[in-house]
Amino acid sequence: MEDILLLVHTEADGSLAKSTREALHVAATLHKSLAGSKLVIGLVGESVQAAADSIAACPATKYFGVIGKDFGQSRYATDAAAAEAICKAAQATLVVAQATSRWNRALPGVAQRLGGSADTHVVGVSVNDGKIAVNRWYYRQRMEAVQNRAQRPWVILIDPGSQPACQCQGGTVSVENVAIQLSVVGQRTAVVGVRAPAADAQTIRPDASVLFVTGAGWTKKQADGQTHVPEAEKLILGFLKLAHASLGSSKSLVDQSGEGQAVLSFLSHMNQVGQTGATPRHPKGLSTCCHGEEPHTVGWRFIAERRAINLDPNCGWARGKADVLYVADAFKVIVKVNELLAAKKS
Numbered sequence: 201m202e203d204i205l206l207l208v209h210t211e212a213d214g215s216l217a218k219s220t221r222e223a224l225h226v227a228a229t230l231h232k233s234l235a236g237s238k239l240v241i242g243l244v245g246e247s248v249q250a251a252a253d254s255i256a257a258c259p260a261t262k263y264f265g266v267i268g269k270d271f272g273q274s275r276y277a278t279d280a281a282a283a284e285a286i287c288k289a290a291q292a293t294l295v296v297a298q299a300t301s302r303w304n305r306a307l308p309g310v311a312q313r314l315g316g317s318a319d320t321h322v323v324g325v326s327v328n329d330g331k332i333a334v335n336r337w338y339y340r341q342r343m344e345a346v347q348n349r350a351q352r353p354w355v356i357l358i359d360p361g362s363q364p365a366c367q368c369q370g371g372t373v374s375v376e377n378v379a380i381q382l383s384v385v386g387q388r389t390a391v392v393g394v395r396a397p398a399a400d401a402q403t404i405r406p407d408a409s410v411l412f413v414t415g416a417g418w419t420k421k422q423a424d425g426q427t428h429v430p431e432a433e434k435l436i437l438g439f440l441k442l443a444h445a446s447l448g449s450s451k452s453l454v455d456q457s458g459e460g461q462a463v464l465s466f467l468s469h470m471n472q473v474g475q476t477g478a479t480p481r482h483p484k485g486l487s488t489c490c491h492g493e494e495p496h497t498v499g500w501r502f503i504a505e506r507r508a509i510n511l512d513p514n515c516g517w518a519r520g521k522a523d524v525l526y527v528a529d530a531f532k533v534i535v536k537v538n539e540l541l542a543a544k545k546s
């Protein structure tokens with residue numbers, strides 16, 4: 201018989217991220233499919249009561265918490281100790297968690313300490329005749345495997361954006377405190393602060409409904425024989441702000457800085473989409489001034505509806521890679537789109 205533990209960490213403000221509710225959806229579905237199983241929830245954070253209350257209506261029978269200032273921050277030593285203590289208290293055979301950078305870093309080590317195993321980047325979990333299987337990607341998202349494991353506890357990290365979020369309502373629950381001796385954990389890593397771009401300067405937004413991709417064309421000479429990089433920057437930032445879109449890029453564009461060419465100042469390699477970049481998940485994608493070559497478009501695997509704007513009717517997008525290709529000047533199109541979006545807002 202399997203017992204399921206959903207492991208969550210709270211956000212800085214004590215709330216739960218959407219990805220937590222996605223992992224909860226998986227844990228609750230597993231619980232429903234596995235006859236006789238128990239579902240419990242373990243929370244780690246500076247304070248966890250509000251977070252636990254916010255999902256009170258879920259089918260969990262017990263809540264464990266490792267609570268305190270030391271657990272508000274992402275740090276391997278304290279996160280691993282907290283997760284290990286909760287796993288021991290819960291005695292679960294299946295541990296489900298959201299695949300945030302914080303849990304991805306700490307939980308494989310916890311599985312090792314407990315003699316279990318871990319799978320990261322899981323995008324689906326199913327139960328057939330009582331046998332559990334997970335779907336996950338390998339080789340930079342090129343091959344999908346369906347696999348199961350006999351080893352327990354089995355830690356399953358669910359990729360954010362791959363599942364529907366659980367809609368369970370709030371209420372009041374009682375959280376059992378799991379004590380940890382911090383002297384055992386050690387305090388070798390002190391978090392002295394967090395350096396992050398200002399919220400409106402953050403261009404990578406995994407929860408955005410639209411991915412806006414920029415290609416090298418934005419920095420190339422245009423019909424008048426000139427480049428228009430400042431104008432391109434203004435148009436792209438304007439679109440991102442008005443549409444709350446996430447910014448992706450082709451490799452050629454992010455690589456240009458290394459070649460000393462004019463570049464868009466807000467782009468970094470973190471924005472690169474493709475074979476050697478990211479494979480983001482968004483319901484819609486709009487590619488601009490990007491040729492749509494295979495090494496780039498392979499990163500669009502999880503973009504449901506794809507559109508592209510390119511001057512070239514024979515570009516890669518025209519060869520079955522986009523649902524709609526607008527053969528047009530992206531500078532002119534985005535000016536107009538931004539005007540329409542701004543008018544809609546006012």
Ligand SMILES: Cc1cc2nc3c(=O)[nH]c(=O)nc-3n(C[C@H](O)[C@H](O)[C@H](O)COP(=O)(O)OP(=O)(O)OC[C@H]3O[C@@H](n4cnc5c(N)ncnc54)[C@H](O)[C@@H]3O)c2cc1C
Pocket residue numbers: 414415416417418420422449450451452453472473474475476477478488489490491492493494495496499509510511512515528529530531
């Ligand atoms: C091993 C390997 C791995 C790679 N990995 C990646 C990867 O992860 N991601 C990635 O992106 N690439 C990757 N590449 C590179 C990839 O093959 C392409 O070279 C790259 O994607 C091209 O970028 P681009 O389309 O922005 O630039 P370009 O090929 O220069 O295309 C620019 C486009 O802009 C259009 N354009 C210009 N002006 C306008 C305008 N005003 N309006 C509309 N359109 C306009 C042009 O028609 C042209 O199609 C990889 C290559 C290799 C060999």
